[in-house]
Amino acid sequence: MKEQEKLELLKDILYPEDRGQVEDISKRITLLELIINDQEQLAEKVNPLVDQKIDSFTKSIPDTLGPTITATLKKEIKNHKDEVVDALYPVLGKMVKKYVAQEIKVLSEKIDNQLSFIKRWKLRLRAIFTGKKEEELLLKELSSSKIEQVLLIERDSGILKASYSRTSSIDEEMISGMLTAIKTFVEDAYHKKNQNLELIEYENYHIHLQSFVTHYVAVVISGDYALKSKNKLQDLIFNFYYNFMAMNLDLVFTSKDRPKESKTIDKEWLEKELAESFGNAKI
Amino acid sequence: MQRSRKIVVLGHFGVGKTSLIRRFVEDTFSDNYKVSIGVHITKKVVVLNADDAVTFILWDLEGTDEMEQIRDAYLLGTHGVVFVFDVTRPSTFQNLIRDIEIVRQKIQGPPILVVGNKTDLIDLEKLEQQMLENTIPYDFLTSAKTGNEVEAVFLKLATLLNEDA
Numbered sequence: 001m002k003e004q005e006k007l008e009l010l011k012d013i014l015y016p017e018d019r020g021q022v023e024d025i026s027k028r029i030t031l032l033e034l035i036i037n038d039q040e041q042l043a044e045k046v047n048p049l050v051d052q053k054i055d056s057f058t059k060s061i062p063d064t065l066g067p068t069i070t071a072t073l074k075k076e077i078k079n080h081k082d083e084v085v086d087a088l089y090p091v092l093g094k095m096v097k098k099y100v101a102q103e104i105k106v107l108s109e110k111i112d113n114q115l116s117f118i119k120r121w122k123l124r125l126r127a128i129f130t131g132k133k134e135e136e137l138l139l140k141e142l143s144s145s146k147i148e149q150v151l152l153i154e155r156d157s158g159i160l161k162a163s164y165s166r167t168s169s170i171d172e173e174m175i176s177g178m179l180t181a182i183k184t185f186v187e188d189a190y191h192k193k194n195q196n197l198e199l200i201e202y203e204n205y206h207i208h209l210q211s212f213v214t215h216y217v218a219v220v221i222s223g224d225y226a227l228k229s230k231n232k233l234q235d236l237i238f239n240f241y242y243n244f245m246a247m248n249l250d251l252v253f254t255s256k257d258r259p260k261e262s263k264t265i266d267k268e269w270l271e272k273e274l275a276e277s278f279g280n281a282k283i
Numbered sequence: 284m285q286r287s288r289k290i291v292v293l294g295h296f297g298v299g300k301t302s303l304i305r306r307f308v309e310d311t312f313s314d315n316y317k318v319s320i321g322v323h324i325t326k327k328v329v330v331l332n333a334d335d336a337v338t339f340i341l342w343d344l345e346g347t348d349e350m351e352q353i354r355d356a357y358l359l360g361t362h363g364v365v366f367v368f369d370v371t372r373p374s375t376f377q378n379l380i381r382d383i384e385i386v387r388q389k390i391q392g393p394p395i396l397v398v399g400n401k402t403d404l405i406d407l408e409k410l411e412q413q414m415l416e417n418t419i420p421y422d423f424l425t426s427a428k429t430g431n432e433v434e435a436v437f438l439k440l441a442t443l444l445n446e447d448a
Contacts, residue, residue, distance in 0.1 A: 156360025
């Protein structure tokens, strides 16, 4: 018996448990080797861990990579403006096309509504007499300006005295206050005495402001607001204000004994007057 | 009978003018401070009794440390004034008498109520004592945060305007 064999025999006698453990470990190693070498078995064990890691990484992207991505994108967009425009152009083009198509549809519906039998003949006759095209006349009619709202406002305080409105809007007393604040600011900012803010424009709407000594009239107009419409509107405002002032002469004639004060005029009556003056007016 | 009155709210920067108005009009408060620029208009109806109410059109003017700088044009046609100071910042009330004089020169006639705001941040009794000792003329001590005395300010103003009418 060789020295090594003798030693093994002695180990078996002295440590029988060690032998069992060694065999057990050896079996486990063999099993692990099998798992690692077999892709499917390995995937079964590793995939859930990888999925979990990816999931956690995805969730943390906005915090960890977000700022870097944003900064990079900004830089890239800044450095390659033309390329960005080229890339976005088709998308924006489609959006614009869609919007224009929608608007044309709306216009077409309006034209259909306008073209009732009688209206069509009226238009045809007008076209004959004026020598203009029917389409031209129709488009002009559709884009004509309309009075949407009229506010009679005390000039200094911005207090609303009376109003007429075709459609409902937010609180008219607050609008009057805000219009007065804007008007006051603009007039004050340029230190030009006796100069008044006359017009505020926002997209398809215009606010015409006609100032008098103690009050001003604000008229909200939709549609095309040309000089001709302005003249007509001013005539309407002057006529109304002349009547209003006639009712309220103390506003004009003031003296030391009698300070400037406004008489209490029935608001309902005044609003009826406003509706009559501006409600059906064409400008 | 209901009538409308223009009320201007004035004072130094950050004294709580907007918060005071917001508490009065909407009954809300926010700690999120935003500087008012220019002017902001709000409205509230104050009911005096069953037959009488007054509509306040409130002009919340941007704060300024120099009352001379307030735009005169914004003050035209004013029916009543609420001058606000911050009880926690002496710089907003140490020249109170002078500040009020300047405002009075700009707006002659209408009532001016002087209001010390932010009382929730200070011991009220001590504050009243301090105001008395330093002869700081005030009409109300309010807290826009808790709502204490806010309603009373505007009710008093409505009553004063009603007496004048």
